[in-house]
Amino acid sequence: MVESDTPSSRPNQAIWLDQLNRFGAAASFLCAIHCLAMPLLIGVLPLIGLGLLTTPWLEWSLIGLAGLMGIVTLPPSYCRDHRQLQPLGLFTLGFGLILVTKLFITEGSALETLGMVIGALFVAGANLVNHRLVHARTVCRH
Numbered sequence: 001m002v003e004s005d006t007p008s009s010r011p012n013q014a015i016w017l018d019q020l021n022r023f024g025a026a027a028s029f030l031c032a033i034h035c036l037a038m039p040l041l042i043g044v045l046p047l048i049g050l051g052l053l054t055t056p057w058l059e060w061s062l063i064g065l066a067g068l069m070g071i072v073t074l075p076p077s078y079c080r081d082h083r084q085l086q087p088l089g090l091f092t093l094g095f096g097l098i099l100v101t102k103l104f105i106t107e108g109s110a111l112e113t114l115g116m117v118i119g120a121l122f123v124a125g126a127n128l129v130n131h132r133l134v135h136a137r138t139v140c141r142h
Contacts, residue, residue, distance in 0.1 A: 014081075014134070017073050021131050024069025028094075028124030031062040035116040039108070063102065066123050067095055077130050087130035094122025 070091045078088055101115030 013076075017076055018131065018134065020069055021073040021077070021127050021134070024066060024073055025124045025127035025131070027062065027069055028066045028120050028127060031066055031098075032117050032120035032124065034059070034062060035113055035120060039110075039113055059102070063098055066098075066120065070095060070123060070126060074126065074130055077134050082130075082133040082136075084133050087126045087133065090122050090126035090129060094119045094124075094126060097122065 074087050074091055078084070097115055097119035101112055101119060105112040105115055
């Protein structure tokens with residue numbers, strides 16, 4: 001049996017999207033912390049067995065995860081809940097900055113760190129604003 005988009009199925013969808021939205025915000029903050037910490041810890045981590053944290057695939061995995069969470073959660077919330085462009089705009093700006101920084105700025109430079117951190121904070125902000133808008137609308141329905 002296929003679950004329909006009935007009022008009884010919407011609360012479950014909203015809970016699921018809310019959890020993904022929170023996960024996306026956490027992943028974005030994790031990305032920002034990773035970008036800030038790597039320049040300071042890059043020489044020490046391999047010595048203590050945490051060289052995995054310095055690999056490019058981890059960076060691209062965090063970027064992909066943040067992007068996927070934004071794409072999965074923001075458009076449905078926009079269409080179904082709040083019709084506000086702020087979360088989509090913040091996400092587009094932040095994720096675009098991350099991609100441009102990663103693809104065109106010299107790896108390991110201060111400019112790369114700055115671009116990645118600012119981009120990740122914009123993506124996290126998009127998820128948090130989206131969460132606030134969804135919950136504000138939920139409270140106003142009553």
